[in-house]
Amino acid sequence: MSALAILMIVFAYLLGSISSAVIMCKIFGLDDPRLRGSGNPGATNVYRLGGPIPAGMTLLFDVLKGMIPVWSGYLLGLPPIILGLVAIAACLGHIYPLFFKFQGGKAVATALGAMFPVATEMALLLIVTWGLVFWMSRVSSLAALVTVALSPLYAWLIKPQYTIPAIMLAALIIWRHRTNIKRLWLGTEVSFRTSTKNRKK
Template identity: 60%
Template sequence: MIALLILMIGVAYLCGSLSSAIIVCRLFGLPDPRSSGSNNPGATNVYRLGGRIPAALVLVADILKGTLPVYTSYFLELSPPMLGMVAIAACLGHIFPLYFGFKGGKAVATAFGAMLPIGLDLAGMLIATWILVVFITGYSSLGAILAVGLAPLFTWFIKPVYTLPVAMLSLLIIFRHRENIQRLLTGKEGKVWAKGKVKE
């Protein structure tokens, strides 16, 4: 089982390392998201750079990077804590992509994809939280922080056995957003519909 866990952690990291934002931007002839807009290779920045279609492609691909390794590990009967390790590996691949100079994004969509196998009810609650926060405040980062922050609580009510791995994942994503938290506190965070050079 340990050997299988190590294998799936490696697979998850390599899947996560496929930076869909960079790949999609190259396919659509858009600027490199690592050096344009907010300099963050994620769906929100790609939306600013190229509009809805490229951003949607990035979002779907980033979600699948988390879903596929975790779903595969679930069917291989890895334990919940092990599933959490696989999920974290996928997110670390997104954050530190092997194929793109270890400069990646915030891994919010990949984390969401990793949580998706728990159930559509959890997915719906996370999406609703993000949409509500962004609609009220305009801050994508705040929506992500609050959604992942509430994810362990949501999971506790839905499938308590997965609360620990979800909490592990949530801590990673919140830590990754530490600069956003600082900018939110100082009023310097860019809003999701902002154009041009903004931080994300």
Template identity: 55%
Template sequence: MTALTILMFASAYLLGSISSAILVSQLFELGDPRNLGSGNPGATNILRIGGKLPASLVLIFDILKGTLPVYVSYLLGIEPIYLAFIAVFACLGHMFPLFFNFSGGKAVATAFGAILPLGLDLAALIIVTWGIVIYLTKYSSLAAIVSVCIAPFLTMLIKPDFAIPVGILSALIVLRHKDNIVRLIQGQESKIKIKKPTK
């Protein structure tokens, strides 16, 4: 492992540590998303408490947090196995952000962004899976859980070199959804509701 690879691990974590949900909430004067709605600083909760525009900004930035470090590392010639672990570090930054008291989100969008440079075919299958589940159930958490559980198997078929780190990433995301899983089993999980912008 080279010094450049270690530098990219650190850079991915630091970029992931920038909480777009909290920053966008401050910009739109929505309050701290960790204390509102579901309490998760992510795009879905911002959609609930702030509407489509702030949620879209959060989603785009969270995806880029995963895409940029992986793609830049690819351009720098870092080995494929390390690219996947750079993706893991970006997601760890989102989950445990250095700049926000290690209280972060669940890294679904960041994980998706990190997978984009690994292959558009793989990313497309994951987003289609997410879309089908969200359409059928309206549960954002269930769509995320199903998508990340399928991701390692799709990776094994399409990009086998990345299957192990994608599996690690998927396990981390499922663990971050443990409370959602309990609420889903108990029938207490909230479905997506969009806040209408105030006139």
């Protein structure tokens, strides 16, 4: 592995370690998302705590944490398998953030951001898939799981050389959602509709 590849992997992990949810909650005077709501420092939980503006900003920065290092690596000519490792490093930074006591989130937005540089068509398919599943189910975790599960297929259809990196990312995100999968199977996963009603009470 080249020095450039190692540098980009380290950069991706450090960038991923910046917890957008915690920072946005501090800026907007909200409770620590690791200690309130679902306990997950991600955009969905920030929405529960503070509404659409801090949640939208959290989502944007989480996406950029995955997009910036992968896009940089892509422009620097790193091969697909190394780009996959860069993407995983960004997600691991989000899941186990060095700067926030290794208490991170599920890395869905960061993973999707990491997939965006592959192709515009793939980015649009991922967004549409998430939106449709969420609109039908109102369950954020289900939308995330379906989207990342389909991402290797989208990669294979659009840019086959990125299929293996997409599989690597999808496996990581699905593993991270193992408790959500159990709740979905048992029918106890909280829907966005229910959590929003609870926030308004």
